[in-house]
Amino acid sequence: MNIPMEQGILLAAILFCLGLTGLLVRRNVIFMLMSVEVMLNAAGLAFIVGGAAQGNADGQVMFIFILAMTAAEVSVALALIIRMFNEFKSLDIDKASTMKG
């Protein structure tokens, strides 16, 4: 079964926008992190769709890269979240606004 490129890209765009909206409206930092994951996966999907349309494996290679990068990012982000919870006794990102000015 062959999926047309336009539909794949459209799905990636919708996923990206969902993630972005989540990032902007959510205040809980864990949900924000999950939204970021969605956005990254949307980008990965766009690569795979593009690679499939070209008929080569470059897009999938890029996806592996993104996957590795995401793993590292998540580990750092989770560590930061733990520190933040220790500091502010909350996961509300708006509470962590002491760097203003």
Next chain:
Amino acid sequence: MKEYLWLIVALPFVGSLVLAVAGGKISRLACAMIGVGTVTLSAVLSILIGLDFLNTNGTPFDQTLWQWIDVAGLSPNMAFHLDSVSLTFVFVITFVGALIHLYSAAFMWRDEGFARFFVFMNLFIGFMLILVLADNLLFLYLGWEGVGLCSFLLIGFWYKDPANGHAARKAFIVTRVGDTAMAIGLFILFMSFDTLNIQDILKSAPSTWAVGSGIAMTTAFLLLGGALGKSAQLPLQTWLPDAMAAPSPVSALIHAATMVTAGVYLIARTHVLFDLAPIVQTVIAVIGAVTLLIAGLSALNQHDIKKVLAYSTISQIGYMFLALGVGAWSASIFHFMIHAFFKALLFLGAGAVIWALRDEHNMFKMGGLWKKMPLVFWTFLMGASSLAALPLITAGFYSKDKIIWLAYASDQGSGWLWLAGVVGAFITALYTFRMVFVSFFGKPKAEPTKIPGMMMTIPLIVLAVLSLVGGFIELPDTMGPLTLFSDFIEKTLPVTAIADLGGTTEFIFQLITAVVVIGSVFLAYKLYFNKTFPATVPQRNPLQQFFFEGWGFDRMYNALIVTPLVFLSTIDKKDFIDQFYKGLASLAKGLNSILSSTQNGKVRWYAMILVLGAIITLTIILYP
């Protein structure tokens, strides 16, 4: 020995540098050892070099250290020129300086700025030595400005009182007026002679400039301006009384014994230029005569013991200027030396009294001190006698009498100048003994809290002896004649041309001076001895008040210069150009507050901005 000349100058600088770097970390004793030690070594060296100089029959000695600048024909060296005049100054600076340093080590012991004090004092000695030893006018000017700086730093030494800071700024600004004139004079000299080397200028000036020519007169006037500022002569004398805000040893060293006589040195050093401008020389004599009278009358109406001495310094330097003006070069240098001895002594004595009475300056609140501080009293009395020029026994008599005599007898002298000198001598003796009688006799009104120790009394004793016997190296024709000092000075400076009036005339004139002085002391005795004065600031009638305020010069300068300048600058503060730059500043501030309000610390807000930016960028790329 002579090749160590540079060491005399270098030692105080080294001391100053070491104290400036390490002063906070080493003990007071070490500070005092370095501060006093370096200057004492300089003094010993200067005596050794002086002996060497005498042995070689007074041949001038030059020592070039290195070339300072070499640009467009201006190539001054860091070089010293030692001759009899500079040697006399070096001797007085280092010797009196060392005694005063020793005294200050005890005087300033409890002061929190002990190390800082010696940094400035040593720096001052170094710059003053540069001033008198420099072989070119630019190097001299370096020393000239250096001592001005040290004077500023030391007048404002107790900087926590705003009045002291004000006095320091006043001294700096008023002398700056003279310094500017002097700098312009140096420019003219360099334009005319293509060099600033003093000896070269003195050699070529008579053949280049005609006597009384415009350029010679202008230059002489400009140099005189510098001398007037530094030496606190009319009309730039107003800074010196305020300079008494400095600690007493500073007043003794800088504002009495050495720095204020820099003007005398400058005129004596460049005497050839003044010979070429006879009118300027007359002006010098008249300024000296008027200054000595004006300052004398002011001294007569002071109640602050240091202010009496300050005005008396102005007055005595007036004598030196009078001598310079009538061409009595060696008499002027002689009076400089003797004055340095007795005025340093008087300031140190007054300092000891002020120190013992817990900072009491008003002499009407002292009284009866002669019994309680006998040593200070006796030495102070010797200094006072020398200042008042008591005949025969004091050094001050020989130096001042010589000036008064030459003011009449010299070719450039006149009866009026002589009269001013004699009246000045009368006033001097009167205010001096008023000071002695009021502060040391009468009912005791304050109890000394401490008695000066050895470190303070030794300088007093040495200076007291010098104030008495220092005059015997130069006796007038009627009593000697002995001319050791003038022979020594006249190796460098010209001999005073005097009209031949015969020994009898000179004797009569000396008698007049002596009688006037003794009469004045007697008058002071009648008016002030063992009288009871209320222990307050004395009542003054309007004329006395006028004298007390230094003849209203401060008020005049305030009205004529300071107030208009302040007024102009207040207007100027709001002018168009400033508005423009202020506008720029407030624009930058406004933009800054807008931008900084975007830094609100909210991560979601930042993400929003990021998205907005991405959208805008994409829009621009896709729809060009």
